[in-house]
Amino acid sequence: GQQLNQSPQSMFIQEGEDVSMNCTSSSIFNTWLWYKQDPGEGPVLLIALYKAGELTSNGRLTAQFGITRKDSFLNISASIPSDVGIYFCAGRPTSGTYKYIFGTGTRLKVLA
Amino acid sequence: NAGVMQNPRHLVRRRGQEARLRCSPMKGHSHVYWYRQLPEEGLKFMVYLQKENIIDESGMPKERFSAEFPKEGPSILRIQQVVRGDSAAYFCASSQDSTYGYTFGSGTRLTVV
Numbered sequence: 001g002q003q004l005n006q007s008p009q010s011m012f013i014q015e016g017e018d019v020s021m022n023c024t025s026s027s028i029f030n031t032w033l034w035y036k037q038d039p040g041e042g043p044v045l046l047i048a049l050y051k052a053g054e055l056t057s058n059g060r061l062t063a064q065f066g067i068t069r070k071d072s073f074l075n076i077s078a079s080i081p082s083d084v085g086i087y088f089c090a091g092r093p094t095s096g097t098y099k100y101i102f103g104t105g106t107r108l109k110v111l112a
Numbered sequence: 113n114a115g116v117m118q119n120p121r122h123l124v125r126r127r128g129q130e131a132r133l134r135c136s137p138m139k140g141h142s143h144v145y146w147y148r149q150l151p152e153e154g155l156k157f158m159v160y161l162q163k164e165n166i167i168d169e170s171g172m173p174k175e176r177f178s179a180e181f182p183k184e185g186p187s188i189l190r191i192q193q194v195v196r197g198d199s200a201a202y203f204c205a206s207s208q209d210s211t212y213g214y215t216f217g218s219g220t221r222l223t224v225v
Binding site for chain 2: 033035104105
């Protein structure tokens with residue numbers, strides 16, 4: 001099935017650093033979601049974006065809906081050890097399907 | 113206000129047995145989605161159901177796998193004659209309708225021995 005291109009696949013960073021990850025698609029999307037999955041748990045919704053250009057924050061997390069409607073970005077500022085996990089983007093195309101398509105995930109490891 | 117409830121959390125089956133995974137959606141949610149996740153991999157869509165109807169089963173293997181969401185009771189993902197390759201985490205998600213973001217359960221980890 002179709003999947004979004006999410007990058008980077010994995011990253012190791014030092015505690016306190018900022019983190020950036022993104023998702024791109026060949027299709028135009030009308031909604032973008034960002035999830036975090038802790039080890040052994042299900043994904044938890046972090047941020048939802050509904051309009052092109054929209055910038056939304058949730059604590060140290062900021063996500064943007066790209067102007068082209070084909071991409072989205074997630075930034076984490078001043079990372080802490082509990083930020084470790086897998087971050088998934090999910091997008092809902094404007095046509096052809098009614099279900100969200102998930103990215104392949106970015107695995108984040110924070111070094112104390 | 114319980115979230116999406118999945119049980120069991122862990123399930124061990126011998127090759128050839130049947131596995132039944134249960135999912136109770138959030139209150140007020142009538143859309144259920146099942147995903148499979150292999151270790152170190154992403155979420156792979158399997159099936160999308162509304163009450164009593166399968167809307168999209170394009171990600172579910174044609175043989176041995178089936179899903180239902182009856183009028184009363186939880187959604188069930190059923191795997192017959194399990195094989196080692198079926199070992200994975202199976203996640204259920206629910207939503208109010210197809211436009212809202214999904215709420216995921218904690219998953220069922222199936223191990224086939």
